[in-house]
Amino acid sequence: MNWLRHKSRSDLLGGGVVVLLGLGAIVEGSRYTIGTLARMGPGFFPVALGVLLVGLGILIALTADPVAEEDMEHDISGDPPDWRGWGCIIAGVIAFIFLGHVGGLVPATFALVLIAAMGDRDQKPLHALLLALGVTVVGTIIFSYFLQLQFPLFRWG
Structure with a gap:
């Protein structure tokens, strides 16, 4: 877990948010019939999208940019939100x-x-x-x- 300390906090946070959104889509989509590839149910697309989002969020977090030790405190931009x-x-x-x-x-x-x-x-x-x-x-x-x-x-x- 020491490698996490040297990764961009904003990239890790962004990846985490994408994973949470994906998990939410999976949970909500699984409340409906998922079906099969040949006969897709109403829950198929939300679950498939959720799985893709979870994978993308993990990929974002794993490929987070390394941050130098002196830049750790200034990692998250000081700019106001848009x-x-x-x-x-x-x-x-x-x-x-x-x-x-x-x-x-x-x-x-x-x-x-x-x-x-x-x-x-x-x-x-x-x-x-x-x-x-x-x-x-x-x-x-x-x-x-x-x-x-x-x-x-x-x-x-």
């Missing part, structure tokens, strides 16, 4: 939940990507619109047509 980025990501997820319920997959995905993209201070509105349009089209094709996700493309009311 509240705009956090706020836009959270607002995008809330918009997806709300619009998915009242409007369907297409408007929910478009709003999520557009709002989250605006969290980047360097993002131009036109680029955010094009990104949202592209992700919406690709996501609709993948999730609705190929994976046949039972989520209406549009819902009125």
